[in-house]
Amino acid sequence: MGRPRRTFPSLILLLQVLAGPTRASENSEFSLAGDYLLGGLFTLHANMKGPAHLDVLQVPKCKEYDLKVLGYNLMQAMRFAVEEINNHSSLLPGLLLGYEIVDICYLSNNVQPVLYFLAQEDYFLPILEDYSNYVPRVVAVIGPDNSESTKTVANFLSLFLLPQITYSAISDQFRDKQRYPAMLRTVPSASHHIEAMVQLMLHFGWNWIVVLVSNDDYGRDNSQRLGDRLAEGNDICIAFQEVLPMPEPDQTLTPDQRAHLSRILLKLQQTTARVVVVFSPELALHVFFDQVLRWNITGTVWIASESWAIDPVLYNLTELRHTGTFLGITTQKVPMLGFSEFRVRRAQDGPPPPNRTSSWATCNQECDACLNITESFNTILTSSGERVVYSVYSAVYAVAHALHSLLGCTQTHCAKEVVYPWRLLEKIWKVNFTLLGNQIFFDQQGDVPMRLEVIQWRWDLPLNPFPSVASYYPSERRLRNIHNISWHAHNNTVPTSMCSKNCELGQRKRPVGIHPCCFECIDCSPGTFRNQTSDEYVCQPCPSSTWSHRKDTSCFQRRLAFLEWHEAPTIFVALLAALGFLSTLATLVIFWWHFPTPMVRSAGGPMCFLMLGPLLLAYAMTWVYVGPPSVFRCLCRQAFFTLCFTVCISCITARSFQIMYVFKMARHLPRAYGFWVRYHGPYAFVALMTAIKMAIVVGNMLGTSTSPTVRSDPEDHHVMIVSCHPNYRNGLLFNTSMDLLLSVVGFTFAYLGKELPTNYNEARFITLSMTFSFTSSVSLCTFMSVHDGVLVTIMDVLVTVLNFLAITLGYFGPKCYLILFYPERNTAAYFNSMIQGYTMRKD
Structure with a gap:
């Protein structure tokens, strides 16, 4: 980077403009001369509201505000680290690290110390085209402690690429390195603090919470981030969220603020949410918790953000123990040997203060009461563990390690060179060292991934007031080691905070x-x-x-329901099928043995065997109705039996028509009769009817399916009915319609031939068979439309067997009876006499 081509007139932006310079204080706590200076920004005094400075160019006097014990504790950590590096470290051999520390009064005093740090020894800050070779008063700035002040400071320092390491500002905005390239921090970001809170609530099943926030950027930003995180999972809901009134500098509230606070406390009393998350600076909470005690709010779990998680002043309100359980999110505990003694060491106990490098000093470098008040809190500060102070301590060491690398230091010597801010910033980004057992390095967002801890306020443990009860690891985004929480509740039980209790399984x-x-x-x-x-x-x-x-x-x-062999209906139908098979087989033998006889020929002759064959096969195949349905079984049910029945009915209809035609119509229509005989009319009729039936069956099968189905029994959901396709009943009805038509036709021809010779008059037997077939088929279709399940299968096979039995016994039975027991009637002479008698009656 080159020298600037042009330098504008220097602009005096120092304390002379903001507030006239004062003589240097002899208090070495705020200033230490050295080869390289660090700037320190700490909140030693705090005023939450702060006076307006828009109409006067005057720096506020921080000492007029309330003392913040933790702020002084953090400042001492910076001094402790610098002294340790100068006296006991080989980081910067031959060099002295100095500092300039300024009290920023929380929010009121940010710009003046930043300009002081950016200025040179002559208190002038020149306006240049290029600041690459510009050397400000300090090489790096440690602090400040809150996000709002850090944002103001970072906007200045980033323009000069002057390294800034904050130890307590957790806002996620600072992860944007395009906007804040020179800002780093030794504490995890807000997203990790929020995640630790959420995981804590999820662990204990708290899904109904209250959120209270301060009326500033800290409260608004963190509550927004918590809301965004909760919206991701819908596991935790906010019962209500309120903004806490900010007290006046004297810790009083206006009437409107008091009324607003009363409304908040009333809602806290009435809500079923027993977990309250509070995002607020600690000074804004003194009045709030005082009123909580007055309202006697108890049984609450208070979850503290890092800003007040280990505040000793609030902890001194010992009556708070009666309001419930206090849990807080803070940085991990790291013991720092010798710091407790250093914190309360007076100036005269140490080395004499060095000479100041300038006769001028900035404002707000005094705190007369800090040491005395800190001494009164030293016990609790010591027993609480060095948590946030370690973040300050590690920030100073990070700068020292960067200087060590930049200056090419060895174990005994460092090159004393001009340190440009941007070059030091590059080295700080690369530091990686171990400090008191912890690895210190900066990730891509400029954060040190330090472990967070969930602590509990324990008034019964004065030697350990803030014990750790859980640990959160940023690299894993996981809360672990949750233990030893003492609940301020009946029988030490975990408080419940749920809008609705979790539903049971089922x-x-x-x-x-x-x-x-x-x-x-x-x-x-x-x-x-x-x-x-x-x-x-x-x-x-x-x-x-x-x-x-x-x-x-x-x-x-579920139990699968189908027709089984061991059931009584199955046995009954099987016996009927066996009877039908044996009787049909016997009929076949009888008819075969007496084939030349007139009785067999009058029954149909060869056509009888066309009927007896399908009957035998049908009886033999009735087993397909028993057992779990399959494609083959369903195919047989839908096609085989109906085809067999159609063949039989067609043969009977053709035979009835032929007899009636011979005796009553042949002589009137001799040519038609000749045509019927010449072309084997009965067989052609049977073939035609069978072909039509096959077409109907194939159409039904293509329109539905032959695959079996399983469906719930509407009367018993524990049972699954295994059957052929549900549309099988529709196909059965359609198939049966043709058989019914043939039955009616056959019955009509038989009835017309009721006056024929006795040997040829089979009206009674055919009428009986066809009537039974008609009624049984109609009954089956009606039954299937009303009932379901195994009963339908039983009814189906029963009707099928009975229909075939009606043909076997009703049609062939009487003929076999005459053949076997009245052989004299099975002669040609007997048949001729019957025909002659019929002819004589007609004449």
């Missing part, structure tokens, strides 16, 4: 209101379930082959 949530944490628990209905892996708002339906009772967490396997 229940689902039904939202109530706008909060996802508020709901009713509804039992899962039969046939549905919910277990640990299910959606909390939905009961999952059971798979088709399973079922569940009300409020079940799983489904049980």
